[in-house]
Amino acid sequence: MNLVIIDYGSGNLRSVENAFKISVKTYKLDFTIQVTNKLDLISRADHLVLPGVGSFPDCKKGLEDIEGLTELLTDQVIYKRKKFLGICVGMQLMVNFSLEKQRTKGFCWLDGYFKKIKVLGLDYLGRDYKIPHMGWNNLQIENNDHPILKNISENEQFYFVHSYVLESKLKNQILANTNYSQKIPAIIGKENYIGVQFHPEKSGNSGQKFIYNWLKWIP
Numbered sequence: 001m002n003l004v005i006i007d008y009g010s011g012n013l014r015s016v017e018n019a020f021k022i023s024v025k026t027y028k029l030d031f032t033i034q035v036t037n038k039l040d041l042i043s044r045a046d047h048l049v050l051p052g053v054g055s056f057p058d059c060k061k062g063l064e065d066i067e068g069l070t071e072l073l074t075d076q077v078i079y080k081r082k083k084f085l086g087i088c089v090g091m092q093l094m095v096n097f098s099l100e101k102q103r104t105k106g107f108c109w110l111d112g113y114f115k116k117i118k119v120l121g122l123d124y125l126g127r128d129y130k131i132p133h134m135g136w137n138n139l140q141i142e143n144n145d146h147p148i149l150k151n152i153s154e155n156e157q158f159y160f161v162h163s164y165v166l167e168s169k170l171k172n173q174i175l176a177n178t179n180y181s182q183k184i185p186a187i188i189g190k191e192n193y194i195g196v197q198f199h200p201e202k203s204g205n206s207g208q209k210f211i212y213n214w215l216k217w218i219p
Contacts, residue, residue: 003215004045005035008062008069011051012201016087019201020049023211031215037066047215048073048082052089056098056114056164059089060106074107077193084193085214088162091188091195100164110188110195112168118182129181132163137198139176139186146175147217148187148194148210156206158186158198166197192219 005016013035024031034041042048050073052059063070076082086094093106098114119129136157141149160178166185168174176187178197188195194214200207 050090
């Protein structure tokens with residue numbers, strides 16, 4: 001299998017690549033891993049990973065600066081049904097739009113939009129909530145039967161860094177939530193494409209479980 005991590009100038013490319021290489025080596029999986037922005041290599045991939053760090057508009061511009069990339073992604077994921085994982089802003093780009101800085105259109109693969117996280121109330125230690133939501137948090141699993149969540153419990157911790165939260169009426173596309181002053185979709189997706197608000201590459205053993213599940217998942 002050929003896995004491509006898409007390089008468009010935004011993302012923890014080295015740490016994402018290393019995390020996937022560790023999983024492939026640990027579980028003796030038959031994968032080659034490339035980090036590239038070349039359209040011909042992306043179109044030949046079996047699995048696509050889109051990291052994202054920074055603001056939604058900046059990430060969208062980074063994609064659009066590579067001529068033909070956004071159109072190719074929709075063709076490969078929606079029409080050719082390649083397996084896809086969006087990480088952090090890579091997940092956010094999967095929906096209709098974001099209100100970060102300015103209203104910016106996403107890929108429109110999933111319903112919803114991103115708005116600023118509320119900071120009302122106090123956390124369990126009596127402190128004010130702060131933006132961004134940064135640090136370790138557990139999942140509230142909404143779809144226990146999905147293979148992507150196999151052997152992952154609600155006690156495990158994943159690493160988050162973000163200031164915007166998905167608002168969507170289609171609850172069946174939300175596979176797991178987390179909680180930080182409000183319920184926050186942490187894993188979204190349908191069919192052959194999945195997005196995670198947390199960083200699996202920074203989430204230790206729990207992140208490795210998730211990566212392995214995604215690599216082995218057959219939509």
